[in-house]
Amino acid sequence: MNMLSGAYASDERLMIQEVARRFSDEVVLPAANRLDPERGNIPADLVETMGDLGFFGIVIPADLGGLGLGAFEYCLVAEELARGWLSVSSLMARGNSFYRSIPAMDAEDRRHKTELMAAGKYLGALAMSEPGVGSDVSGITCRAVRDGDDWAISGAKYWCTFADGADFLSVVCRTSDGFGKPQHGLSQIVIEKPRGQLPADTAGTPIPKIGYFGWKTWELAFDNARTPAAVQPYEEGRAFYEIASGLEMARAHTAARSIGCAQGAFDHATAYAQERVQFGQPIADFQSVRFKIATMATEIEAARQLMYYVADAIDSGRRCDREAAMVKLFAAEMAERVTTEALQILGGAGYTTLHPVERYWRDARLTKIFEGSSEIQQRIIADNILGKPRRAAA
Numbered sequence: 001m002n003m004l005s006g007a008y009a010s011d012e013r014l015m016i017q018e019v020a021r022r023f024s025d026e027v028v029l030p031a032a033n034r035l036d037p038e039r040g041n042i043p044a045d046l047v048e049t050m051g052d053l054g055f056f057g058i059v060i061p062a063d064l065g066g067l068g069l070g071a072f073e074y075c076l077v078a079e080e081l082a083r084g085w086l087s088v089s090s091l092m093a094r095g096n097s098f099y100r101s102i103p104a105m106d107a108e109d110r111r112h113k114t115e116l117m118a119a120g121k122y123l124g125a126l127a128m129s130e131p132g133v134g135s136d137v138s139g140i141t142c143r144a145v146r147d148g149d150d151w152a153i154s155g156a157k158y159w160c161t162f163a164d165g166a167d168f169l170s171v172v173c174r175t176s177d178g179f180g181k182p183q184h185g186l187s188q189i190v191i192e193k194p195r196g197q198l199p200a201d202t203a204g205t206p207i208p209k210i211g212y213f214g215w216k217t218w219e220l221a222f223d224n225a226r227t228p229a230a231v232q233p234y235e236e237g238r239a240f241y242e243i244a245s246g247l248e249m250a251r252a253h254t255a256a257r258s259i260g261c262a263q264g265a266f267d268h269a270t271a272y273a274q275e276r277v278q279f280g281q282p283i284a285d286f287q288s289v290r291f292k293i294a295t296m297a298t299e300i301e302a303a304r305q306l307m308y309y310v311a312d313a314i315d316s317g318r319r320c321d322r323e324a325a326m327v328k329l330f331a332a333e334m335a336e337r338v339t340t341e342a343l344q345i346l347g348g349a350g351y352t353t354l355h356p357v358e359r360y361w362r363d364a365r366l367t368k369i370f371e372g373s374s375e376i377q378q379r380i381i382a383d384n385i386l387g388k389p390r391r392a393a394a
Contacts, residue, residue, distance in 0.1 A: 029083075031043055042085075055095075130156055153189060155222055157218075157219070165195060171190070173186065204220045255330075255331035256307055262299075293345075299338060
């Protein structure tokens with residue numbers, strides 16, 4: 001099992017990693033093993049403990065109630081939580097990634113809500129994708145219009161995870177035609193709601209997923225859903241740039257989640273190989289299995305070290321858009337390979353819900369899709385190296 005060492009290690013980081021590891025082993029993994037097969041929800045007491053440990057406020061400034069740490073510590077914790085359950089590792093982003101999205105009447109209101117967020121008591125969710133819109137956000141059609149002192153939102157959204165459990169939604173809407181550049185007409189309009197419910201004048205249907213259990217992912221239909229203009233945290237027409245500004249952190253976080261999934265599957269498969277006896281000896285003694293384990297371990301560590309580099313670059317203020325795309329691409333692709341090999345080591349046992357490897361396998365497959373698909377990352381990397389492709393003359 002990985003223990004942070006070398007130039008990136010410090011007493012504080014080692015302590016944070018150990019706290020997250022123990023929490024994952026003692027609380028998250030048992031909950032996942034019990035609830036994922038029955039598609040149950042992440043328990044409320046688990047979420048409360050995450051808040052007590054500060055996991056929702058890792059990157060929130062200390063003077064606003066958070067820990068005031070950086071991307072590196074965020075990724076350390078994310079990896080350990082994903083080793084237990086990917087959904088729990090993703091849940092922590094509903095605080096850390098949303099503290100700038102908080103709707104508030106004034107500075108004092110914002111401070112109070114930010115302190116609640118750091119404690120896990122005030123969380124957000126993003127509604128950006130639509131039934132016909134995925135990677136190309138310039139095609140967003142959900143619209144928000146000013147009506148007196150309110151914004152009124154109408155239209156459909158898709159892939160909104162935690163829409164019911166959050167305390168507010170940040171809805172990416174079209175507020176103008178963009179004057180010839182569609183992305184310039186997009187705004188983040190934030191709407192508060194009671195936890196456990198959808199916003200007023202909003203209908204929703206849970207999407208039937210094959211994994212990422214523990215919480216629901218929604219298709220939403222807004223029908224003139226209203227929210228006060230006075231509480232909005234963002235400037236109109238800036239959503240494309242606001243979202244882009246957080247992509248490096250989001251990609252590092254996704255890489256950490258991918259690595260955690262792979263590590264969880266690796267740990268289980270390695271233990272199984274040492275216990276499972278065939279032809280009079282543990283299958284870990286067979287060269288084919290030993291080589292699988294060696295390759296899996298190497299790929300996990302390669303992804304982890306690249307993640308450390310990217311997280312350190314983010315915290316140091318160095319530009320790393322290409323490297324962030326690389327680590328998201330490499331870690332997600334690696335996670336699918338490693339979890340597949342882990343399932344193969346278990347053989348038929350791996351194709352049952354009696355072992356957690358199938359959960360890691362299903363969840364790892366998602367990491368190649370969300371937060372920008374592998375193909376989108378390849379495009380970003382290629383454009384960075386080669387420049388954007390020249391369009392053929394009409």
